[in-house]
Amino acid sequence: METLIKNVNILNPNEEIQTSCNVLIEDKHIKQISKKKVSTKNNVKIIDGQDNYLMPGFIDCHAHIMANGFHKEENMANPLALHFYNAIKHGKQTVDAGVTTIKDCGPADIGVKIAQKKGLFIAPKMEISVTPLVSTGGHFDLFLPSGFDMEIVYPGFPKGRCDGPLEVLKKTREIKRAGADFIKVMASGGVLTTNTSPDYPQFNVEELKTIVEEAHVNDLKVSAHCHSLKGINNCVDTGFDSIE
Structure with a gap:
């Protein structure tokens, strides 16, 4: 099962903030982070990040x-x-x-x-x-x-x-x-x-x-x-x- 979080800012304590990213998750693991369009499977679940922040728990x-x-x-x-x-x-x-x-x-x-x-x-x-x-x-x-x-x-x-x-x-x-x-x-x-x-x-x-x-x-x-x-x-x- 794939999940794609679109239009989200990545906050990592060890790095600069990455803005307007797409994050692809597969089987509960982050597979890809990219500012470009990410290729996905047909049954992907898409979540609009609405320019919010995604960070480690x-x-x-x-x-x-x-x-x-x-x-x-x-x-x-x-x-x-x-x-x-x-x-x-x-x-x-x-x-x-x-x-x-x-x-x-x-x-x-x-x-x-x-x-x-x-x-x-x-x-x-x-x-x-x-x-x-x-x-x-x-x-x-x-x-x-x-x-x-x-x-x-x-x-x-x-x-x-x-x-x-x-x-x-x-x-x-x-x-x-x-x-x-x-x-x-x-x-x-x-x-x-x-x-x-x-x-x-x-x-x-x-x-x-x-x-x-x-x-x-x-x-x-x-x-x-x-x-x-x-x-x-x-x-x-x-x-x-x-x-x-």
């Missing part, structure tokens, strides 16, 4: 496709299945915004990724972390002062709370087993969790080093949620791949 390096904000009251009251339907809505919105790949930093699981790959709903290509590693009492430890634990629990979705080198090692392996493409670590406090502060690091250097070594052995990148300068330095020193 954006990559969103920090997304939460299943989350509809982080509101404790709503999360406590709503059934777990609602989060998966959020992914359907947010996936379409993300694609419509020109984003074709996302790095989902939780809580999308392997089932959401498989559903997208099978075309069961419209969404960008996904790299997933499933659930973040969190220290007891740290950011995203959802055990509330009331004694209620808001941590998501269902088969295939490991708990992320862990402390000490042995526990973080096991949790890293569990998250890999759950289908994660990368490991996300809460390396400092945040603003949404009770009794934590963005100014202070979480996990010590030995714990962070253990996480990174185990992830890298398995060809997984490690991403940090981190605000504090001390936490950022700890992540740099222990070999994190990204800090967000």
Whole structure:
């Protein structure tokens, strides 16, 4: 199947803008870009670009496709299945915004990724972390002062709370087993969790080093949620791949 996009401007970050182009696509691959008339098959689908811009898809390096904000009251009251339907809505919105790949930093699981790959709903290509590693009492430890634990629990979705080198090692392996493409670590406090502060690091250097070594052995990148300068330095020193 061929598709011809006529009268479109090509925006490539590495080149000058190419104006008034024709772009021929065959079987989802760009076959030809030309300012001249392009020869096509008889059953070609023609789209008039109307002098608009055609560019590569954006990559969103920090997304939460299943989350509809982080509101404790709503999360406590709503059934777990609602989060998966959020992914359907947010996936379409993300694609419509020109984003074709996302790095989902939780809580999308392997089932959401498989559903997208099978075309069961419209969404960008996904790299997933499933659930973040969190220290007891740290950011995203959802055990509330009331004694209620808001941590998501269902088969295939490991708990992320862990402390000490042995526990973080096991949790890293569990998250890999759950289908994660990368490991996300809460390396400092945040603003949404009770009794934590963005100014202070979480996990010590030995714990962070253990996480990174185990992830890298398995060809997984490690991403940090981190605000504090001390936490950022700890992540740099222990070999994190990204800090967000």
